Amino acid sequence: MPPRYEVIGVEGIGEVRPGDDVARLIVDAAGRQGTPVVRGDLLVVGQKILSKAEGRLVRLEEIAPSAVATGMAAGLGRDPRLVEVILRESRRVVRMDRGVLITETHHGWICANAGVDQSNVDPGCVALLPEDPDRSAQKVRDRIRALTGADVVVLIADTFGRPWREGLTNVAIGLAGFAPLKSYLGEHDPAGRPLQATILALADELAAAAEPVMGKLDRIPAAIVRGLALTPGEEGSKPLLRDPARDLFR
Amino acid sequence: MPPRYEVIGVEGIGEVRPGDDVARLIVDAAGRQGTPVVRGDLLVVGQKILSKAEGRLVRLEEIAPSAVATGMAAGLGRDPRLVEVILRESRRVVRMDRGVLITETHHGWICANAGVDQSNVDPGCVALLPEDPDRSAQKVRDRIRALTGADVVVLIADTFGRPWREGLTNVAIGLAGFAPLKSYLGEHDPAGRPLQATILALADELAAAAEPVMGKLDRIPAAIVRGLALTPGEEGSKPLLRDPARDLFR
Numbered sequence: 001m002p003p004r005y006e007v008i009g010v011e012g013i014g015e016v017r018p019g020d021d022v023a024r025l026i027v028d029a030a031g032r033q034g035t036p037v038v039r040g041d042l043l044v045v046g047q048k049i050l051s052k053a054e055g056r057l058v059r060l061e062e063i064a065p066s067a068v069a070t071g072m073a074a075g076l077g078r079d080p081r082l083v084e085v086i087l088r089e090s091r092r093v094v095r096m097d098r099g100v101l102i103t104e105t106h107h108g109w110i111c112a113n114a115g116v117d118q119s120n121v122d123p124g125c126v127a128l129l130p131e132d133p134d135r136s137a138q139k140v141r142d143r144i145r146a147l148t149g150a151d152v153v154v155l156i157a158d159t160f161g162r163p164w165r166e167g168l169t170n171v172a173i174g175l176a177g178f179a180p181l182k183s184y185l186g187e188h189d190p191a192g193r194p195l196q197a198t199i200l201a202l203a204d205e206l207a208a209a210a211e212p213v214m215g216k217l218d219r220i221p222a223a224i225v226r227g228l229a230l231t232p233g234e235e236g237s238k239p240l241l242r243d244p245a246r247d248l249f250r
Numbered sequence: 251m252p253p254r255y256e257v258i259g260v261e262g263i264g265e266v267r268p269g270d271d272v273a274r275l276i277v278d279a280a281g282r283q284g285t286p287v288v289r290g291d292l293l294v295v296g297q298k299i300l301s302k303a304e305g306r307l308v309r310l311e312e313i314a315p316s317a318v319a320t321g322m323a324a325g326l327g328r329d330p331r332l333v334e335v336i337l338r339e340s341r342r343v344v345r346m347d348r349g350v351l352i353t354e355t356h357h358g359w360i361c362a363n364a365g366v367d368q369s370n371v372d373p374g375c376v377a378l379l380p381e382d383p384d385r386s387a388q389k390v391r392d393r394i395r396a397l398t399g400a401d402v403v404v405l406i407a408d409t410f411g412r413p414w415r416e417g418l419t420n421v422a423i424g425l426a427g428f429a430p431l432k433s434y435l436g437e438h439d440p441a442g443r444p445l446q447a448t449i450l451a452l453a454d455e456l457a458a459a460a461e462p463v464m465g466k467l468d469r470i471p472a473a474i475v476r477g478l479a480l481t482p483g484e485e486g487s488k489p490l491l492r493d494p495a496r497d498l499f500r
Contacts, residue, residue: 001283002258002259002260002261002283002285002463002470003258003259003261003462003463003465003470004256004257004258004259004285004463005256005257005462005463006254006255006256006257007254007255007256007257007459008252008253008254009252009253009254010252011252011253033251033252035252035254095498095499097498098496098498100498102498109414110413110414119448159448159450162412162413163360163412163413163492163497163498163499164359164360164492164497164499164500165421165451165454165490165491165492166431166449166451166489166490166491166492167430167431167432167449167450167451167452167454167490168448168449168450168451169450169451169454169455169458170450170455171415180417181416181417182417198369198409198418199416199417199418200409200417200418200419200420200461201415201416201417201418201419202417202461202462204415204417204419204458205419205420205458205459205461205462206458206462208419208454208455208456208458208459209257209455209458209459209462211450211452211455212253212255212452212455212456212459212478213252213253213254213255215253220252220253228462239416240415240416240417241415241416242413242414242415242416246348247413247414248345248347248348248350248352248413249345249413249414249499250414
């Protein structure tokens with residue numbers, strides 16, 4: 001039997017509000033569409049609905065921008081209150097040029113605007129990334145087990161840009177229950193020579209695999225990835241963060 | 251019906267040699283395993299088997315390294331003949347530090363070692379990327395139509411590293427028959443506000459989706475992605491190349 005797996009969008013989750021039980025919303029919606037969540041599934045959940053459920057929303061009118069944010073905003077041509085929020089969510093500015101602000105978040109992710117996003121939230125509001133996406137993933141995982149008895153693994157995804165290549169791709173910013181890296185180190189090719197530098201970012205590849213069924217417009221904020229045998233792991237997403245000492249592009 | 255699609259590895263392709271008909275090898279292997287290639291499939295093909303079929307192999311003992319390559323190799327702690335081959339495949343060095351050589355290939359891709367790879371090739375040899383991966387993809391596409399009558403689209407994939415995040419991911423370096431970017435520009439979220447900067451690198455996400463079934467050790471150099479409606483396009487992979495003028499990390 002060839003290796004194969006399936007990716008299924010979860011429709012009908014609807015608008016998510018602070019305090020909502022995301023795990024239950026997903027379990028119910030998956031059941032209604034005839035694809036109930038089962039043991040071994042990987043659940044990919046878009047960051048936005050978790051941010052909303054966790055109340056990670058900020059009203060810009062309540063933000064008083066600092067002098068630093070105001071100065072940066074002038075150079076970027078951006079709203080100073082938005083820049084203030086982005087800076088609060090950041091521990092370092094990586095690039096600031098041509099209207100683009102790329103920072104390192106407190107989690108260690110490097111992305112545009114510290115992941116702060118104005119789309120699909122109420123006018124005048126912005127959504128922040130979850131405070132601890134690994135913890136958010138573990139909570140969804142635990143809650144799904146409580147609701148259904150099924151042991152699943154969970155990945156929290158967001159769309160990030162990258163240098164050199166056009167377009168965003170979905171990547172993992174949090175996860176629970178599996179190892180995000182797949183290593184071939186120490187293994188050999190069929191000719192017996194060591195495989196070079198072959199550590200694969202499996203979690204990012206699976207986040208990417210989920211995106212084609214997670215329409216931004218169609219309100220499909222979650223997907224089921226079914227049929228892959230993932231290696232158990234309890235380290236969350238941290239192994240995906242490159243050690244700054246080994247990074248040539250900081 | 252929820253959106254869904256499937257990813258199927260193609261086993262039993264075997265060792266590929268210069269002059270081999272990769273399209274036929276894939277069609278035959280997919281048929282043998284009970285998942286024949288059908289109309290609408292996206293075929294993801296690992297770069298290595300195309301490079302081999304196209305004879306893009308170099309024997310290092312036949313390479314006379316230039317003084318420049320010899321000097322760089324000393325600093326990198328690498329084989330001067332390998333560095334010579336990498337430089338010949340490059341139009342620009344992006345980073346050279348700590349044993350790592352990141353260059354821009356003649357196609358415009360930025361990656362380690364210009365994609366030159368020593369694993370899964372004969373000892374003493376290295377494999378280069380296909381000379382024109384879009385053309386390679388189109389040839390496979392045309393040949394599959396000739397062999398089976400099925401109109402498929404084709405993606406040539408390789409595993410590249412990226413800044414800031416650990417692990418390689420599979421990305422598209424060539425493709426035929428579909429548009430690699432998916433754009434939400436000009437569209438609005440359910441609240442009516444314009445979606446921000448939402449161009450997705452769908453081709454890279456689908457390359458990534460294929461990787462989990464394309465084992466480096468299991469000799470599964472191709473995968474079928476089945477069930478997605480892709481937008482037709484004849485521009486190949488070029489839209490994935492970021493305009494250097496808009497790139498903050500050159």
